[in-house]
Amino acid sequence: MSGPMVAARALTKRFGAFVAVDGVDFEIEPGEAFGFLGPNGAGKTSTMRMIGCVSPRTAGELHVLGLDPAHDGPDIRARLGVVPQEDNLDTELTVWDNLMIYGRYFDLPRAEIRERAAELLEFVNLSDRRDSRVDPLSGGMKRRLTIARSLLNRPELLLLDEPTTGLDPQARHLLWDRLYQLKRSGVTLVLTTHYMDEAEQLCDRLVIMDNARIVAEGSPRRLIADNVTREVVEVRLPIEADLDFEAARLKRFGDRIEPLADRVLLYTDDGDATAAAIMSEGFEAGSVLVRRASLEDVFLILTGRSLED
Amino acid sequence: MSTPPVLRIVEREALVFARLWRGIAFSTFVAPALFLGAIGVGLGGLVKAHTGAVDGLTYLDFVAPGLLVASAMQLAASESLWPVLGGVKWMRQFHGVVATPISPGQLYGGFVLWTALRSMLGAAAFLLVAALLGAVPSAWGVLAIPAAGLCSAAFCALLAAYSIKLDSDLSFPMIMRLGVLPLFLFSGTFFPVSQLPSGLRPLALFSPLWHGVELARDATTGTFDVAPVLAHIAVLVACIAVGASFGVRRFSRRLSP
Amino acid sequence: MTATLRILPFLSWRRRPWRLVERNVLAYRRIWYIFLSGFAEPLLFLLSIGVGVGKLVGDLHVGGHLVEYRTFVAPGLLAIAAMNGSLLDTTFNFFVKMKYSHTYDGVLASPLTPRDVAVGEITWALLRGAAYSAAFLLTMLAFGDLRSWWSLLALPGAVLIGFGFAGVGLAATTFMRSFVDFDYVNMAMIPLFLFSATFFPLARYPAGLQAVIRFTPLYQGVVLERSFVIGDLHWTLLANAAYLVAMGVIGLRIASRRIGLLLQP
Numbered sequence: 001m002s003g004p005m006v007a008a009r010a011l012t013k014r015f016g017a018f019v020a021v022d023g024v025d026f027e028i029e030p031g032e033a034f035g036f037l038g039p040n041g042a043g044k045t046s047t048m049r050m051i052g053c054v055s056p057r058t059a060g061e062l063h064v065l066g067l068d069p070a071h072d073g074p075d076i077r078a079r080l081g082v083v084p085q086e087d088n089l090d091t092e093l094t095v096w097d098n099l100m101i102y103g104r105y106f107d108l109p110r111a112e113i114r115e116r117a118a119e120l121l122e123f124v125n126l127s128d129r130r131d132s133r134v135d136p137l138s139g140g141m142k143r144r145l146t147i148a149r150s151l152l153n154r155p156e157l158l159l160l161d162e163p164t165t166g167l168d169p170q171a172r173h174l175l176w177d178r179l180y181q182l183k184r185s186g187v188t189l190v191l192t193t194h195y196m197d198e199a200e201q202l203c204d205r206l207v208i209m210d211n212a213r214i215v216a217e218g219s220p221r222r223l224i225a226d227n228v229t230r231e232v233v234e235v236r237l238p239i240e241a242d243l244d245f246e247a248a249r250l251k252r253f254g255d256r257i258e259p260l261a262d263r264v265l266l267y268t269d270d271g272d273a274t275a276a277a278i279m280s281e282g283f284e285a286g287s288v289l290v291r292r293a294s295l296e297d298v299f300l301i302l303t304g305r306s307l308e309d
Numbered sequence: 310m311s312t313p314p315v316l317r318i319v320e321r322e323a324l325v326f327a328r329l330w331r332g333i334a335f336s337t338f339v340a341p342a343l344f345l346g347a348i349g350v351g352l353g354g355l356v357k358a359h360t361g362a363v364d365g366l367t368y369l370d371f372v373a374p375g376l377l378v379a380s381a382m383q384l385a386a387s388e389s390l391w392p393v394l395g396g397v398k399w400m401r402q403f404h405g406v407v408a409t410p411i412s413p414g415q416l417y418g419g420f421v422l423w424t425a426l427r428s429m430l431g432a433a434a435f436l437l438v439a440a441l442l443g444a445v446p447s448a449w450g451v452l453a454i455p456a457a458g459l460c461s462a463a464f465c466a467l468l469a470a471y472s473i474k475l476d477s478d479l480s481f482p483m484i485m486r487l488g489v490l491p492l493f494l495f496s497g498t499f500f501p502v503s504q505l506p507s508g509l510r511p512l513a514l515f516s517p518l519w520h521g522v523e524l525a526r527d528a529t530t531g532t533f534d535v536a537p538v539l540a541h542i543a544v545l546v547a548c549i550a551v552g553a554s555f556g557v558r559r560f561s562r563r564l565s566p
Numbered sequence: 567m568t569a570t571l572r573i574l575p576f577l578s579w580r581r582r583p584w585r586l587v588e589r590n591v592l593a594y595r596r597i598w599y600i601f602l603s604g605f606a607e608p609l610l611f612l613l614s615i616g617v618g619v620g621k622l623v624g625d626l627h628v629g630g631h632l633v634e635y636r637t638f639v640a641p642g643l644l645a646i647a648a649m650n651g652s653l654l655d656t657t658f659n660f661f662v663k664m665k666y667s668h669t670y671d672g673v674l675a676s677p678l679t680p681r682d683v684a685v686g687e688i689t690w691a692l693l694r695g696a697a698y699s700a701a702f703l704l705t706m707l708a709f710g711d712l713r714s715w716w717s718l719l720a721l722p723g724a725v726l727i728g729f730g731f732a733g734v735g736l737a738a739t740t741f742m743r744s745f746v747d748f749d750y751v752n753m754a755m756i757p758l759f760l761f762s763a764t765f766f767p768l769a770r771y772p773a774g775l776q777a778v779i780r781f782t783p784l785y786q787g788v789v790l791e792r793s794f795v796i797g798d799l800h801w802t803l804l805a806n807a808a809y810l811v812a813m814g815v816i817g818l819r820i821a822s823r824r825i826g827l828l829l830q831p
């Protein structure tokens with residue numbers, strides 16, 4: 001296939017009168033890792049579900065693997081792997097049977113599923129739990145099993161909706177590592193996340209969604225370069241400080257400032273110089289920190305919200 | 310003056326009951342009337358044409374107390390399985406209850422008491438319908454209501470003590486199909502146990518339902534001897550005692566370990 | 567003809583709905599004893615009502631034959647069992663899988679469609695029901711209650727009853743919001759169970775009620791089974807069968823659409 005893996009034009013999803021996805025455009029190229037970033041309720045899952053052909057679009061155009069989900073749902077889904085936001089493992093079955101039956105849903109021959117399932121359990125470090133039921137597994141184990149399940153049919157396109165939410169740091173890094181491997185083997189990845197580091201680590205390109213729309217698009221580096229200064233100075237304020245007053249006082253030091261609950265961010269191209277100037281104003285050295293601008297800042301500037309809330 | 314804890318449980322269950330009245334009204338009042346109409350009157354007509362009397366009674370008179378106590382048993386059984394496991398495992402409202410000054414044992418007691426009361430309410434409705442159909446020849450018949458309550462309490466005491474210990478509901482369909490259903494069908498409810506093959510007949514002695522049905526039948530017909538009545542009551546009370554000795558302990562162990 | 571053409575490819579094991587049957591087989595492999603206990607239920611009824619109460623009732627005239635009560639009531643019990651089994655699978659069990667276990671969310675991310683889910687679950691309910699019905703029919707045979715070679719049709723008849731109720735059950739379940747709504751299932755089932763000429767002949771009902779009963783769903787099944795077993799066939803049986811087919815087909819239609827709406831919003 002030569003065209004894009006996913007192409008959306010003016011893609012829209014409404015639930016009754018409520019607009020969850022409001023005319024978004026994007027294209028996802030073969031072999032790329034593409035991210036949707038956005039706060040709660042931005043419309044990421046709704047978009048992912050339309051791509052996964054489990055939610056009909058209300059308006060606009062959508063092509064997945066060159067096909068139209070409205071007509072070719074089963075054919076498209078046969079070539080997708082899906083890790084939904086909420087695990088939906090089959091709780092009446094064991095770990096192993098979950099994989100076996102899922103392979104059968106894709107009409108794979110049993111011998112092939114057995115071989116593949118053993119590999120994948122190894123891949124997600126769950127081989128020792130293969131005869132366990134799903135219920136008693138920990139949240140992270142269920143997540144890993146869901147990921148293993150999504151890979152059974154050797155998907156060309158893998159949809160991951162917040163794949164690492166609920167994983168401990170070690171499991172998270174393990175998963176990133178696995179996703180790199182998949183990407184290297186040519187699988188196209190589409191993921192949503194709340195974690196900036198995850199987006200920066202994994203995504204070649206991403207879009208930031210807010211309020212059902214796409215507000216920015218590009219590589220993580222491009223997004224930072226286009227929207228933020230190179231460096232950020234964080235000034236931590238004592239609890240009793242008057243935030244508005246301090247913000248007004250700090251305003252002249254940066255190109256732009258963002259007051260948060262307990263600190264003020266100053267965007268500047270020369271962090272050290274700005275920090276020095278601030279400290280000469282009587283701010284304590286320990287409360288002033290210089291760092292490089294990140295996606296977090298892009299997000300804050302574009303949506304007016306920090307990601308974690 | 311404060312309400313005794315056991316009654317507070319009854320109060321809580323009564324609130325739940327009020328929300329579900331439609332289904333409960335059906336199973337308490339309508340379903341028994343339908344059973345009585347179909348089995349007692351409809352099928353009874355056929356029996357009358359062929360056999361005449363069953364144990365000296367019309368089939369309607371025979372079967373009415375049977376169905377009355379059998380529905381008390383079924384209510385007790387279904388209330389003591391899924392809802393008990395649900396209370397401790399799925400909805401977990403039992404944990405909420407024992408976080409108040411109410412103890413697990415009192416929760417158990419209140420639960421059994423409430424189930425018995427509900428069964429008696431059902432039995433009263435049933436008796437009314439039965440009386441209207443002429444199936445309650447004696448005024449002693451009102452005593453069928455406590456008989457049903459006693460039988461219901463016996464099942465509830467035993468089964469709730471069983472369910473509280475479990476982790477899954479896999480055994481419940483088996484209990485209903487291989488325990489409750491055979492009791493329902495063979496405890497002298499639909500035909501006299503004297504018709505059972507002689508080898509199986511003594512098994513009826515082990516059926517709490519049979520004791521309950523016999524008691525209720527003695528009441529509705531008003532013909533009884535004191536000794537067997539006392540024996541039936543003793544057996545049912547013994548069931549409750551055995552259930553309670555396990556139930557109080559197990560509720561405590563599960564809910565406040 | 568077109569109907570056969572549409573059904574034949576379905577019989578192929580490669581068709582997607584069968585994957586759901588496979589899933590249920592896997593799920594029941596661990597709880598085979600629950601599956602087995604399903605055989606007991608209709609047999610216990612046959613022993614209690616057919617044999618026990620039968621002794622009190624004696625013989626009955628049915629379609630010009632004088633038969634024992636057991637022979638009369640057994641096909642009714644068969645029809646009841648077919649209804650109960652198929653409703654259990656398509657109402658309660660289906661509801662739990664759809665609303666609580668979210669089993670179908672995972673299924674629908676694969677190539678399977680909502681219609682595959684509906685057809686698959688109905689197929690499963692029918693296969694399971696057929697196994698129980700077959701065992702029941704063998705017991706009837708042992709009792710000498712199969713009076714005619716037409717009894718061979720009693721098994722497909724039971725499957726047809728299952729199909730009718732499975733379609734309606736599945737469709738109704740898609741409208742249920744919580745377990746409280748299952749009270750309505752009981753409110754429908756108990757009157758059908760008792761008043762479908764199951765336990766005593768239609769002629770014994772008051773005339774007004776007779777007319778109503780002729781149009782109720784389980785009655786259609788009871789008439790079919792009783793006619794097959796006793797060997798008393800009329801052309802009107804085709805109407806009874808058509809009634810059940812219509813229930814199943816319409817139910818399946820509604821269910822497929824509603825499952826799509828509910829699970830793929």
Ligand SMILES: Nc1ncnc2c1ncn2[C@@H]1O[C@H](COP(=O)(O)OP(=O)(O)OP(=O)(O)O)[C@@H](O)[C@H]1O
Pocket residue numbers: 015018019020038039040041042043044045046047085831
């Ligand atoms: N089935 C539905 N019916 C009605 N509204 C819905 C439905 N699904 C989602 N929504 C609404 O659409 C909006 C977008 O939801 P969506 O799940 O796509 O957000 P999200 O970006 O994935 O958020 P999160 O980060 O919390 O997962 C929300 O306001 C949500 O309430």
Ligand SMILES: [Mg+2]
Pocket residue numbers: 044045046085161
């Ligand atoms: Mg989401």
